[in-house]
Amino acid sequence: MSDQRTSRSLRWYLGRLWRDLLSVYYANTPIWRWLKSGALVFFGFFAWMSGTVLLSVRPEWGFLTYVMAYGFLLLFWGPFTHFVVVPVSIRLRRTAEHPTVRAVNRHAGKINLSIFFTLVLVFGTFTPGIMMFEFDPGLGDGEQDDVRGTLVCDVDDDVVSCHVDGAQGIDHVVATSGGEVVATVDEPPFAFEVHTDELQETRTGNELVVEYRDESGELLRRQVRTF
Numbered sequence: 001m002s003d004q005r006t007s008r009s010l011r012w013y014l015g016r017l018w019r020d021l022l023s024v025y026y027a028n029t030p031i032w033r034w035l036k037s038g039a040l041v042f043f044g045f046f047a048w049m050s051g052t053v054l055l056s057v058r059p060e061w062g063f064l065t066y067v068m069a070y071g072f073l074l075l076f077w078g079p080f081t082h083f084v085v086v087p088v089s090i091r092l093r094r095t096a097e098h099p100t101v102r103a104v105n106r107h108a109g110k111i112n113l114s115i116f117f118t119l120v121l122v123f124g125t126f127t128p129g130i131m132m133f134e135f136d137p138g139l140g141d142g143e144q145d146d147v148r149g150t151l152v153c154d155v156d157d158d159v160v161s162c163h164v165d166g167a168q169g170i171d172h173v174v175a176t177s178g179g180e181v182v183a184t185v186d187e188p189p190f191a192f193e194v195h196t197d198e199l200q201e202t203r204t205g206n207e208l209v210v211e212y213r214d215e216s217g218e219l220l221r222r223q224v225r226t227f
Contacts, residue, residue: 025109028090033082040078047071048131056224062202065131066124072131073123077116085112147220151210155196155227160208162225163191170212170220177208196227 024036048071055064089108096102104111123131148168154161164173173190175183178200183192199206205226212221 026086026090028086036082037079040074044071044074044078047074065127066120068131069120069123073116073119081112147212149212151223153225158196159193160196160227161193162210163189165189171215172213174211174213175208199227202226
């Protein structure tokens with residue numbers, strides 16, 4: 001008996017939560033449109049940038065492209081939903097006479113979310129270049145302020161040529177791809193060459209990870225390039 005009451009209470013709270021979410025989703029006054037769109041744009045930007053930064057530090061975490069795709073698409077889909085989809089849906093609910101239009105309109109929210117998450121899967125799997133930002137994550141403590149250098153790379157006939165321009169505070173450079181070392185250089189300007197066939201292919205291209213290290217081999221800074 002107690003379990004039945006608990007189950008009914010849980011269903012009641014879930015039902016109440018769902019009705020509250022629907023009431024917010026379909027709230028259509030101008031202030032609600034701006035509030036919902038602004039909140040979704042803010043959250044989307046946060047998800048996109050967080051995923052991009054984490055992927056720069058942990059390039060092996062490929063699932064982050066789906067987080068990035070979710071945030072990136074939310075920047076546009078959020079305002080589109082609450083300035084176009086919801087107002088049109090509410091208007092059709094009152095004025096549509098054709099039974100097909102009424103039937104489709106009854107599921108407008110589900111159709112809209114289905115299209116959105118389908119696009120998230122597509123963008124997360126086939127990550128377009130416009131979604132990608134390259135960050136230069138610095139690691140370590142205050143000593144990293146003494147570490148300088150800009151990684152410069154060119155590709156010619158499938159050969160990637162790189163060097164560190166303005167290197168300072170770097171003992172040696174280790175280049176890896178897919179966890180395998182493809183080059184180690186001890187002398188400035190830390191120039192090296194690798195063939196693109198040696199680089200691991202990722203969703204965004206052939207990936208090269210270049211690490212700046214100190215005398216004891218400690219990581220000072222990591223940079224990621226895709227070709």
